[in-house]
Amino acid sequence: MTLAEIARLAGVGRAAVSNWRRRHPTFPLPVAGTDARPQFSLPEVREWLSAEGRLPEEPQPLDLLWPEYEALGSREAMGALVARIGLRLSGAGPAREEGLPPLNQAASDLLKRTLDTADAQALEGVFEQLLERWLRTHVRQVAATPEPLARLMHTVAVTVRGASVPRSVFDPACGTGMLLLAALGDATDGGSPAVVLGQDNDAVLAALTRARLALATASRTNQPDIRIAWGDSLRSNEFPTAQADMVLSNPPWNERDWGDAELATDARWVYGQPPRTESELAWVQHIISALSPDGVGVVLLPPAVASRRAGRRIRTALLQNGVLRAVVALPPGTTAPFGVGLHVWVLRSATSADSDASDPRVVLVDAARDLPTVPGGGVPWDALTDAVRRALRGEDVAGVVRVPVVELLDGEVDLTPARHVPDDTATTAADLKHGWTGFGRLLGDVSEAFDFLSTLAVSDERDQAWADIGELELADALTLKAGQALPEASLLRGDSPEGGIPVLVGRHFVDVPRLWVPAQLVRQGREDDSLTVTANGDVVVSALARAFDVQVETAAPAVLGPHMVAIRANPALLDPWFLAGCLHSAANARQAGTHSSTSSRVDVRKLRVPRLPLHEQQRLGDVHRRISDFDRHLDDLRASGRELRQALGELLFAGRLSTK
The missing domain is CATH 3.40.50.150 (Vaccinia Virus protein VP39)
Known part of the structure; x- marks a missing residue:
């Protein structure tokens, strides 16, 4: 088993399995594979998970057999075996397996053991489980209709x-037959087509469709005439x-x-x-x-x-x-x-x-x-x-x-x-007035920030003592924790609902579309230390040089993705806003950058902070807070201006603008 397969067996993310392997000396040793992709013994892994209480429930027989399907290697070999399983379960003879590659000894043995495992009352379910896993494994190679x-x-x-x-x-x-399956539906006798025809250029997909339709109609009194051909x-x-x-x-x-x-x-x-x-x-x-x-x-x-x-x-x-x-x-x-x-x-x-x-x-x-x-x-x-x-x-x-x-x-x-469809979202006079009102309010916010920031004086004093983040970590003035890559299956896209926890990734900590994960996954990640979850006041750093950015977390909790670092300051020694302001400097990031690869990163521990007393940090931290507000107001003003520009352009195009 690979680390990803262990994660699926345990119902956790791959990062959690990597943490177990690093922190637990009793974790099974690799028995095959390479350093980059180690493979482990399934019995040893099951024994360890059970002993540690990390096996959520007794695995289903197909869960234990699936790693052997993946060991067959190619998409064609795995798909051909899944198709044969479906055809055999449906009662079709070997003649229905035309076009499929021959089975080797390992595949023949796995075929027999899968058929022995299948519950006679749930034949279609066994095949659909195998098909769904095969499609998920080869999602980039097989485009199935949802x-x-x-x-x-x-x-x-x-x-x-x-x-x-x-x-x-x-x-x-026909691909994997989903459209033909939808046409068959769950109709009773006389309510479904009498003849079902399909063809696909891929022999494996044609066989999978043949098996799928045969199983779906096995219990019907009036069997449709199903003919699925292989060819272009x-x-x-x-x-x-x-x-x-x-x-x-x-x-x-x-x-x-x-x-x-x-x-x-x-x-x-x-x-x-x-x-x-x-x-x-x-x-x-x-x-x-x-x-x-x-x-x-x-x-x-x-x-x-x-x-x-x-x-x-x-x-x-x-x-x-x-x-x-x-x-x-x-x-x-x-x-x-x-x-x-x-x-x-x-x-x-x-x-x-x-x-x-x-x-x-x-x-x-x-x-x-x-x-x-x-x-x-x-x-x-x-x-x-x-x-x-x-x-x-x-x-x-x-x-x-x-x-x-x-x-x-x-x-x-x-x-x-x-x-050709008429636009039913035309801008009204009220919309335009509302837009100008919001724009004026944002102009006031920017003006207020200008009144304060433009009065700041610049000192000629250049003598300054510095401390690296690494030194401050050793002195217990702060703690560091890096984010992790999350399983793709756990990430949800769009605006998070109530109970959803946002994931911070990339420049300005925003991905398009926005990412979030369920709160239950975050609770589990906190327990097994597989996720980095922020708290209010944490300084969050995006450490990729091309997307370097810093912010103070004010809307916790959030989950950190890869190349993200959370810095939690000791409030008795460090002000987080002062810390964020110092780390945000482009000059600071350049001197802490690493260029050992095409994806250069900023070494957060090499970032520097001036040594100042806490009251002076708090004074400068308040300045950085105002600078951050100024930056946010500018972004909002720019977005509001673009919306106004679009609305004015639409009204101009419609001939609805007039001058007084």
């Missing part, structure tokens, strides 16, 4: 198509005659080698041959070709597809033929890449009878508008799904517009919803 997004896309298809149950559902780039859907379409009532897909994006040359004369390109840079429009036309006359296709695409110049001709043809019915712009965070708001395109067959030929329109939905805030910065899936459903039903929802096709057929054919 379950809430799959449900949303299925809801879109049902809303557009109507209440009738689709006879068949198809995903030509564009180059080698295994279902050329498919006429699906519902097609759901999250195809690959930004591909350059998708076969544009060899498929130049393909019959699927009814709306124009896709350029090499427009692989997404090749998938769109592939999906359209697989629709039944009353079928609906829902496809997830990057936002650039709606406006790229190279795809303008195809977008024009899709609009003119009534094939593209809606574009839904989702908020960022729905799936990877999480910083981009993706688009959902809704497609119908050109022969569909539900279009209004006399006044064809396209529904454009900016679904990111007016969504409630979720603690941690997540996506409010229920509210988002409900808003999209209502928008597609024609209800009055913010951020929706039905645009006549003729208005979209200009020189750009830009289908980005935000470019």
